[in-house]
Amino acid sequence: MEAKAALLVNLGSPDSPTEEDVRRYLNEFLMDKNVIDLPWPLRRLIVSLFVLPKRPAQSAKAYSSVWTDEGSPLVTICYRLLEQVRQYTDMPVELAMRYGRPDMESAIVKLAGNPEIKELLLFPLYPHYAMSTVKTVIDKAQAIISDNQLPISLNVHPIFYDHDDYIGALVNSARPWLEKDYDHLIFSYHGVPERHISKDDPTRSHCLKSDDCCHKPSHAHHTCYRHQIYRTSASFVEKANIPVDKYSVAFQSKLGRDKWLEPSTLDTIRQQAKQGAKKLLVICPAFVADCLETLEEIGMEAREEFIKAGGESLELIPCLNDNPEWAKLLSRWLEEPLKA
Structure with a gap:
């Protein structure tokens, strides 16, 4: 058989x-x-x-x-x-x-x-x-x-990335943190060079060609990382009932001097502190298991930067893990x- x-x-x-x-x-x-x-x-x-x-x-x-x-x-x-x-x-x-x-x-x-x-x-x-x-x-x-x-x-x-059961599992796993008192939620995704987005565009005429390209229907979205992370974020906040002004999307882990997706997570964290946020939550949906990029880069480095910029606490919401x-x-x- x-x-x-x-x-x-x-x-x-x-x-x-x-x-x-x-x-x-x-x-x-x-x-x-x-x-x-x-x-x-x-x-x-x-x-x-x-x-x-x-x-x-x-x-x-x-x-x-x-x-x-x-x-x-x-x-x-x-x-x-x-x-x-x-x-x-x-x-x-x-x-x-x-x-x-x-x-x-x-x-x-x-x-x-x-x-x-x-x-x-x-x-x-x-x-x-x-x-x-x-x-x-x-x-x-x-x-x-x-x-x-x-x-x-x-x-x-x-x-x-936007399957309802996956989003449901992600929201449910994050709920204990979302039920806490917090000022802002940051979705921090692993960054990629912009040229990768363009190379993955099968139409060669859609991705990064306009400011709202990720929100216009296109066959390119099947392989567009940028579109997909925005869809994950939008689906998550809809299911979790998070107000539009209470979350941001950012990118971490840049390597080299090429132009990568923006804004950077660290810049976003510093900006939140400058605007008066004291308690931040950060979730990293590009990863299904916690790793160096979540535990050290966000849980340690980003937390230190936020407190240095005037914040009080930054909590990393664990990945789905096991x-x-x-x-x-x-x-x-x-x-x-x-x-x-």
Whole structure:
């Protein structure tokens, strides 16, 4: 009897918060053509001369501040999610990281080793499409299957940025924080270079061509990260009944000098403090599991900046992580995938 298996994939983490392991991880991550989308010689030059000499030491310090006894927060949380998902489905399910370990190749080869499995459902753990997240995971899976001549077909689960059940799970998980007294909610999304938005536009004539492009109907929205994060935010505030003047959308984690999506999260946080906000909430819906970018960049660095600017408290709303409602929803989507 033919069967299918599923592979959950997230970004990844260094093996440890040491400078050596962080350097190895950053090299793999940044040399991906979907992350730094430049010709290989130029990409190699940038990474070797401008990133790897100093960035590993800085990042290792940041990783050390969030590392747990179990290891990387991202990997640990994803394993806890995997165990819950396995409780709700009989389908073989594995976990992999696009960079680092557990690696995608080992997981796919393992699943394909079962002769009954003829279809692999690839589930990138990202609500929104971007070339540096979903596309690179798909490219890697396709290459692994081809290079190893594996006798399985690949089916990719669609993104789910505004699916009602996903928004519901997100709102429910955030409700304990939303019920507190707060002045403003910031949706902080991982930023991407504007050129990535333009490259992902299949029409080549819509994205970033006008101030309101994300709100005009277009086929380009199927692969437009910017449109999708605005839809997530709008759907969230509608379901959570948050007034339009009580939230903002911003972008974090800029790398390099290229023009990235704006406004920046840190600038938005400082502006809120300048306008008199004392209590901020920050939620990061581009991530389904807490990681360096949420725990350290927002939970520590952004909080420090807000207080320095005159604020009193900044609370990070945790990601969905291994929330039972999210685990059940995810396992249901594995059994009955959404339609693109």
